[in-house]
Amino acid sequence: MPSMFKPKSSHKKLKRQLLIVMLIIFGWSVAIGFILGLATSTQAANPPEIGTVDVVRAQYKLGKELYIENCSTCHLALPPEVFPTQTWKNILEDSQHYGATITPLIGIQRNLVWKYVSTFSRVQLQDEETPYRLNRSRYFKALHPGVELPNPVTMGSCVSCHPGANEYNFRQLTAEWEK
DSSP: HHHHHHHHHHHHHHHHHHHHHHHHHHHHHHHHHHHHHHHHHHHHHHHOOOOOOSSSOHHHHHHHHHHHHTTTSSSSOOOOOBHHHHHHHHHHHEEEEETEEEOOOOOHHHHHHHHHHHHSBBBBOTTOOOSSSSSGGGHHHSTTTTTOOOOSSSHHHHTTTTTTTTGTTSSSSOOGGOO
């Protein structure tokens, strides 16, 4: 008879161990869920201001700052997304800049700006002509679906729809376009 009771106590012990493991897993899941909930609610309460079309990672921020600093002294600095990489390469290498003679960036500044614009610019198709004007860039047009663009498109016309463009914020739109 004693052998009959052994399996029951062994069975109870197994059930108790399984219950303990399940409680530990449940507790761990609740703790992880709570921590993740805190982390995501903090981010949702204070979303980062992106401004440009793509989020700029820390490793490219100095290049972005140099780009804005050097380009916005004469005109509105455009996000690299509006032109293919080849356009930016030519712009950075050429001293003739849209009818003005400029001193191109050199050394580390040029490398930092190049890494920023080349990372966020787009690929040019093989048979595509390199665009130097906004109205000739298929990426600029793709970023503005359903928008009747003025002819010619000027950087000054950007501000009419993007009031934050002077601060390099192209995500902020006028009320007319927020819909």
